[in-house]
Amino acid sequence: MKTDVFASRHIGIREEDLDHMLKTISVDSLDQLIYETIPDDIRLKKTLDLGAPMSEHKFLAHLEELSKKNKVFRSYIGLGYHESLTPSVIKRNILENPGWYTAYTPYQAEIAQGRLEALLNFQTVISDLTGMELANASLLDESTAAAEAMTMLFEVRTREQKKNGIVKFFVSEEVLPQTLSLLHTRANPLGIELVIGNHEEFNFDDTFYGALLQYPGKYGQLYDYREFVLKAKEKDIKVAVAADILSLILLTPPGEFGVDVVVGTSQRFGIPMGYGGPHAAFFATKEEYKRNIPGRIIGVTKDRDEKPALRMALQTREQHIKRDKATSNICTAQVLLAVMAGMYAVYHGPKGLKYIAKKVHSTANTLTDALEKLGYFQSNSAFFDTIHIKADANIIRPIAEREEVNFLYPNSESVVIAVNEATSIKDLNQIIGIFSEAKEKEANVVTELLEKSSIPQNISRTSPFLENKVFNTYHSETELMRYIKKLERKDLSLNHSMISLGSCTMKLNAASEMLPLSSASWGNMHPFVPLEQAEGYQIVLKELAKDLSTITGFADTSLQPNSGAQGEYAGLMVIRAYHESNGEGHRNICLIPASAHGTNPASAVMAGMKVVVTKTDDKGNIDMEDLEEKVKLHADNLSALMVTYPSTHGVFESSIKKITKLIHDHGGQVYMDGANMNAQVGLTNPATIGADVCHLNLHKTFAIPHGGGGPGVGPICVAPQLVPFLPGNPVIKTGGEEAISAISAAPWGSSLVCLISYGYIKMLGPEGLTNSTKMAILNANYIKHRLSGKYDVLYTGEKGRAAHEMIIDCRSFKQNGIEVTDIAKRLMDYGFHAPTVSFPVAGTLMIEPTESESLEELDRFCDAMLSIHGEIEAAESDNPDNVLKNAPHTLQMVANDTWDFPYSRQKAAFPLPYVAENKFWPSVRRVDDAYGDRNLICTCAPIEAYAEA
Missing domain, CATH: 3.90.1150.10 (Aspartate Aminotransferase, domain 1)
Structure with a gap:
C-alpha cells in the first residue's frame, strides 16, 4: 500500500x-x-481535468502556505459578525471531536440523546435571552432566519388580511444590508411588498401584515421599540426583531415588549467568524406558532419505561410530509455550531455571560470617552458595543489599514467601530492611536475600562436568565469536559460504526480535511474585509468553484447557499431570472416527480412556482407517458423540471437524456438535485445528462461532516446561459453580471467548511474521486x-x-x-x-x-x-412481546434484577459475537413521539415540569 x-x-x-x-x-x-x-450514452469518455492528487502531508503544508496569504487584521466591522473566543475545552472536545462532528440528524432519538440534550440547552439559551416561549434548534444564518420570520408571519396572517390581499411588510432602514438583500430575494416570488423606512417616523395603515426591526441598529444605535410595537399591535400587525445575542444579556428581551418573532445569530457565543460561516442562527417565537416555526424543534417526551427522553418534535411540519404545503423548505440546521454556542453558555453560565457582556459594553464606553476627548463626535446616543464616529473616512482608513485594523465606513464622513469579546486594552489604545494620528494629536493612554452604562434604564434588562442547573454547574474545565463526554457517549456517530443512510452519504470526514478549521488564519476572518486581505480564502474558494464546475461539467459555480434546500431554491431563482431576462417571466410551472425529495416542491413554491407532480412507473422511473402529457399541457408556462439523478429510488434511469431534451424542446430548464452525486463523480455528470443547474451537497458527496444535523453547504453549478444570474451580495460583489439578490448572508456562504471539500478534491485527485464513486x-x-x-x-x-x-x-x-x-x-x-x-x-x-x-x-x-x-420470521403477529418490538434494549433493562421477556438477556443485548467487542448501549428505551407532541416542552425545565406534563 x-x-x-x-x-x-x-x-x-x-x-x-x-x-x-x-x-x-x-x-x-x-x-x-x-x-x-450507468447507461453508456451518459458515461464520461475522459478523465476529470483536475490536478494530480496531494498527499495528506503535502495538502496540510499547501493550506498552511495559503493561510499566510490571509491578512488577519483586527476587525471591528460588525454588521452581524464579531470576533469571539472559543473556549479550548469546547474546541478540542466538540469541534475537533468526530464523536460530535460525524453524528447524523437525530431522527433515531434513542441513540442521539446526547446531542438532543445539547440542542435543548441551545433552545433554552435562546428562549431565555429573547424572552420568547419557543425556539428552534437553529437555522442557517441571521439573514435567512429574518426571511423565514417574514414568510412565517405572511403564512399566519388573519383570514381578513388574506381575503383583502394584505401583503406589505415594513423593514426598518436599521436592518443589516445582507438581511435586506435576502428579504428582497424571498419577498418577490411570493408577492410580498417590502416597504423600507425609518421606524421612528413611520405610521402603519391597514395594508401591512408585518414588520422587522434590528436591535441594536446596524450602526449600533439602541432604540426603545415599545411604542412601535404598540402601534403595530393596534392594527394587528406582527413584529419580528433581529437581535444581537450578546446584547440581550444587558438589554430588555424583545419578548418582554410583545414582539412575535426574534431572530439572530449565535456566532458571538464562541464561534469563529470563518469568513462568513458556518454559524447557528436562532429563531424564537410564541407557542401559538409552534406548527409554523421553520426548522427543527427538540422536545421532551418519555420512553417506554415512562422516563424522560428527548426527540425532534412536531415532525409532521416537515417537507417530506407536507411537500408543497410545507411552511418552509428548510430541513436542516447548524447543529454542530448550535451545540458549541449552547456549550459556551453552559461553560460561562449567567454570571460569566454578564461579565463578558459588561466588559464589551465598558470597552465601547471607554473608546467613546477617549475619542470624544480627541474632539470626535459619537452620534449613537445609546449603544451596546458599536459606536458611530463622525470622521473623515478617507483619512482614517489608510492609517487603520497600515495598522492592520478594519473599521466599517458607511460613507466618507463616518466610521463605525464594533468592539467585541476579544478587544483588549492594548487593542483600544491602537484604535485611539489611529484616530489621534488622523487629528495629529497626542492621545491619552487608556489603562483601565470605564465602569459606566450607555444603555437607558427603560431598555436595560431586569429579568433573570439561565437559572437551570445545567447553566450553573459546569464552570471548571474538568467538569465541562466530563459533561461533554457524558453526552457524547449517548450518541452513535461514524466513529463507532457505519451509518448507511440512503440519500445522506455518511462517508469519512478525514482528519486532514478537518484540521485547518482550527487555525486562526482561517477562523478569524470577517466576511466583509477587502478582498486583498483574504487572498488565501479567495484562492481556495475560486479553485473549489472551478473544480466543482469541472466535476459537474458546468460553466460556473456559486458557493453561497448554506444547505441543500437553499441550493435548490437558489437554482430555481436563477432559472426564474433567466426566463424573466428572455421576456418569459410568465413561465411558472415546475414539474416534479412523485419520488422527489420533499424539499423540492417546498423550494419551488418559495420560488413562486406552481408544482405539477409527475408519476413514476412500476420500476420507480419517471413515467414518460405522464411526463410528456404534462409537458405538452403546460408548454407555454413550463419553467423547470426538478429531477434527482440517479433517482431517489437508487436507479440510473436510461431515459434521462430523452427527458431533459423534452423539457428543453418546450422552453423549460432542467434542475438536477445533486443529493446522489456520490454515484456520478468521474463517471458521468449533470451537464452530460442535459441538466442546466444542479446543487451539490458538500456535506454528503464532498466530505463536510453532518455535525449532528449541520453544517451543510449546497453550492449551485450552472450552464453558460445561467451564469449571469448567480447570486450576489450587497456588501462584497459576488455573482454574475445580472446577479439575483442574496441567497444567504455571507458572500461565499459557509467559507470555513469549504476548506474540507477543497481538501477532499485536492487529496483524492481525478483518479481517487472516480474510484470513490466506483467503490460506492x-x-x-x-x-x-x-x-x-x-x-x-x-x-x-x-x-x-x-x-x-x-x-x-x-x-x-x-x-x-x-x-x-x-x-x-x-x-x-x-x-x-x-x-x-x-x-x-x-x-x-x-x-x-x-x-x-x-x-x-x-x-x-x-x-x-x-x-x-x-x-x-420467529415473530408472531398475535404476540407483540418479542425482541424486535421491545428494541432497543438499554443497559438498565439488561442489568435489572427482573427479566420478564420470553428471550434471553444475551439475545437482547449481544445477538451476534461481534457486538460484545464494541457494545453501544442506547441510553433510553423506545421514545413516545405522540406524547411529546401533545405535551410540547422545548427548554430545560426542571424535572418536575416533565412529570406535570
Missing part, C-alpha cells in the same frame, strides 16, 4: 478484497459493474447481493444493478406483526444506526454504504440484517 496516497486511506475496500466482492456480485471487473449500472456502487451492490433472498430490493436498473444506494421493502413483514420502525430500533442493539426509514417509499429502508467502509464493516452490517430477518 502506498502510504502517501490519500485515496488508499479514504476508500475502505482493500485491493485484496476486490476479487471476492466482484465474484459475489457475478462480475469480472469493476468496469463491467459500472457498464451494467460496488459496496451497494455487494450489500444488495448478500441480503437477496431475505429482503426484496424495490427498484433496480435495467441490468439488475443498484446505483450507490438501494431501497429494501419491509412491508411484507407486517404479516409477522413487524413494522420497518422495529427493524430500525433493533439495529441499535447490533450497534448500527438505521438506514433511511420510509423514504421515499413508506415501509422501506434505503441503504447507502459509501466508499469509506471496509469489507469487514459491510459484512457486519449484512450479518446484522440477516440475523434480524431470522428474528422477524
Whole structure:
C-alpha cells in the first residue's frame, strides 16, 4: 500500500478484497459493474481535468502556505459578525471531536440523546435571552432566519388580511444590508411588498401584515421599540426583531415588549467568524406558532419505561410530509455550531455571560470617552458595543489599514467601530492611536475600562436568565469536559460504526480535511474585509468553484447557499431570472416527480412556482407517458423540471437524456438535485445528462461532516446561459453580471467548511474521486447481493444493478406483526444506526454504504440484517412481546434484577459475537413521539415540569 496516497486511506475496500466482492456480485471487473449500472450514452469518455492528487502531508503544508496569504487584521466591522473566543475545552472536545462532528440528524432519538440534550440547552439559551416561549434548534444564518420570520408571519396572517390581499411588510432602514438583500430575494416570488423606512417616523395603515426591526441598529444605535410595537399591535400587525445575542444579556428581551418573532445569530457565543460561516442562527417565537416555526424543534417526551427522553418534535411540519404545503423548505440546521454556542453558555453560565457582556459594553464606553476627548463626535446616543464616529473616512482608513485594523465606513464622513469579546486594552489604545494620528494629536493612554452604562434604564434588562442547573454547574474545565463526554457517549456517530443512510452519504470526514478549521488564519476572518486581505480564502474558494464546475461539467459555480434546500431554491431563482431576462417571466410551472425529495416542491413554491407532480412507473422511473402529457399541457408556462439523478429510488434511469431534451424542446430548464452525486463523480455528470443547474451537497458527496444535523453547504453549478444570474451580495460583489439578490448572508456562504471539500478534491485527485464513486456502487451492490433472498430490493436498473444506494421493502413483514420502525430500533442493539426509514417509499429502508467502509464493516452490517430477518420470521403477529418490538434494549433493562421477556438477556443485548467487542448501549428505551407532541416542552425545565406534563 502506498502510504502517501490519500485515496488508499479514504476508500475502505482493500485491493485484496476486490476479487471476492466482484465474484459475489457475478462480475469480472469493476468496469463491467459500472457498464451494467450507468447507461453508456451518459458515461464520461475522459478523465476529470483536475490536478494530480496531494498527499495528506503535502495538502496540510499547501493550506498552511495559503493561510499566510490571509491578512488577519483586527476587525471591528460588525454588521452581524464579531470576533469571539472559543473556549479550548469546547474546541478540542466538540469541534475537533468526530464523536460530535460525524453524528447524523437525530431522527433515531434513542441513540442521539446526547446531542438532543445539547440542542435543548441551545433552545433554552435562546428562549431565555429573547424572552420568547419557543425556539428552534437553529437555522442557517441571521439573514435567512429574518426571511423565514417574514414568510412565517405572511403564512399566519388573519383570514381578513388574506381575503383583502394584505401583503406589505415594513423593514426598518436599521436592518443589516445582507438581511435586506435576502428579504428582497424571498419577498418577490411570493408577492410580498417590502416597504423600507425609518421606524421612528413611520405610521402603519391597514395594508401591512408585518414588520422587522434590528436591535441594536446596524450602526449600533439602541432604540426603545415599545411604542412601535404598540402601534403595530393596534392594527394587528406582527413584529419580528433581529437581535444581537450578546446584547440581550444587558438589554430588555424583545419578548418582554410583545414582539412575535426574534431572530439572530449565535456566532458571538464562541464561534469563529470563518469568513462568513458556518454559524447557528436562532429563531424564537410564541407557542401559538409552534406548527409554523421553520426548522427543527427538540422536545421532551418519555420512553417506554415512562422516563424522560428527548426527540425532534412536531415532525409532521416537515417537507417530506407536507411537500408543497410545507411552511418552509428548510430541513436542516447548524447543529454542530448550535451545540458549541449552547456549550459556551453552559461553560460561562449567567454570571460569566454578564461579565463578558459588561466588559464589551465598558470597552465601547471607554473608546467613546477617549475619542470624544480627541474632539470626535459619537452620534449613537445609546449603544451596546458599536459606536458611530463622525470622521473623515478617507483619512482614517489608510492609517487603520497600515495598522492592520478594519473599521466599517458607511460613507466618507463616518466610521463605525464594533468592539467585541476579544478587544483588549492594548487593542483600544491602537484604535485611539489611529484616530489621534488622523487629528495629529497626542492621545491619552487608556489603562483601565470605564465602569459606566450607555444603555437607558427603560431598555436595560431586569429579568433573570439561565437559572437551570445545567447553566450553573459546569464552570471548571474538568467538569465541562466530563459533561461533554457524558453526552457524547449517548450518541452513535461514524466513529463507532457505519451509518448507511440512503440519500445522506455518511462517508469519512478525514482528519486532514478537518484540521485547518482550527487555525486562526482561517477562523478569524470577517466576511466583509477587502478582498486583498483574504487572498488565501479567495484562492481556495475560486479553485473549489472551478473544480466543482469541472466535476459537474458546468460553466460556473456559486458557493453561497448554506444547505441543500437553499441550493435548490437558489437554482430555481436563477432559472426564474433567466426566463424573466428572455421576456418569459410568465413561465411558472415546475414539474416534479412523485419520488422527489420533499424539499423540492417546498423550494419551488418559495420560488413562486406552481408544482405539477409527475408519476413514476412500476420500476420507480419517471413515467414518460405522464411526463410528456404534462409537458405538452403546460408548454407555454413550463419553467423547470426538478429531477434527482440517479433517482431517489437508487436507479440510473436510461431515459434521462430523452427527458431533459423534452423539457428543453418546450422552453423549460432542467434542475438536477445533486443529493446522489456520490454515484456520478468521474463517471458521468449533470451537464452530460442535459441538466442546466444542479446543487451539490458538500456535506454528503464532498466530505463536510453532518455535525449532528449541520453544517451543510449546497453550492449551485450552472450552464453558460445561467451564469449571469448567480447570486450576489450587497456588501462584497459576488455573482454574475445580472446577479439575483442574496441567497444567504455571507458572500461565499459557509467559507470555513469549504476548506474540507477543497481538501477532499485536492487529496483524492481525478483518479481517487472516480474510484470513490466506483467503490460506492460496488459496496451497494455487494450489500444488495448478500441480503437477496431475505429482503426484496424495490427498484433496480435495467441490468439488475443498484446505483450507490438501494431501497429494501419491509412491508411484507407486517404479516409477522413487524413494522420497518422495529427493524430500525433493533439495529441499535447490533450497534448500527438505521438506514433511511420510509423514504421515499413508506415501509422501506434505503441503504447507502459509501466508499469509506471496509469489507469487514459491510459484512457486519449484512450479518446484522440477516440475523434480524431470522428474528422477524420467529415473530408472531398475535404476540407483540418479542425482541424486535421491545428494541432497543438499554443497559438498565439488561442489568435489572427482573427479566420478564420470553428471550434471553444475551439475545437482547449481544445477538451476534461481534457486538460484545464494541457494545453501544442506547441510553433510553423506545421514545413516545405522540406524547411529546401533545405535551410540547422545548427548554430545560426542571424535572418536575416533565412529570406535570
